[in-house]
Amino acid sequence: MITRTVGLRSDTVTKPTETMRAAMATADFDDDVLGYDPTALCLETEMARITGKEAALFVPSSTMGNLISVLVH
Template identity: 75%
Template sequence: MATKVVDLRSDTVTKPSEAMRAAMAAADVEDDILGSDPTARRFEAEMARIMGKEAALFVPSGTMANLISVLAHCDTRGSEAILGDNSHIHVYEHGGISTLGGVHPRIVANNADGTMDIDKIVAAIRSPDGSLYYPTTRLICLENTQGK
């Protein structure tokens, strides 16, 4: 039986334990921007291995991770991303995908449990035939945790 609750609403809600603080204080760190931080490099290599990818990138917040992910998939300004109406990207991230990437959000209602109906998602996908008149759907964002 689990005795400790981890709150996944935000990457800043759960506070580090004393053991986590000690590990952070003892971590071997240098300049991550210049690629010389051994802890960040080990972390990225392990995440790439676990996910079966060639490489991984550590970023300091979920907001930054979401923005990078959307911009990587919507690499053409004027692209469209389908988002849940209660998703972090739509509700909590201040329009970063629009402001920084020129990505149009297309909103689909979330169900009470955070999921979205597949029929509503399919109905929201724009046909590439109309790309002269409206954005091209390039991405559907699904959250594994829901910000309610």
């Protein structure tokens, strides 16, 4: 029998690779709160396209997404 373990403790136990650091250092960014961040805009636009919706909203947690859904329903 094979035992597989998935560690979900925290992001603090992992370290970014040099490639990840380079990507972060050269990434385009702006204020996402005001809707100016190009990476977030790209993600939201692509998700809206994939799901066939007019727009999409990225939120950092499923709890936040669920709360938003309840509040706007």
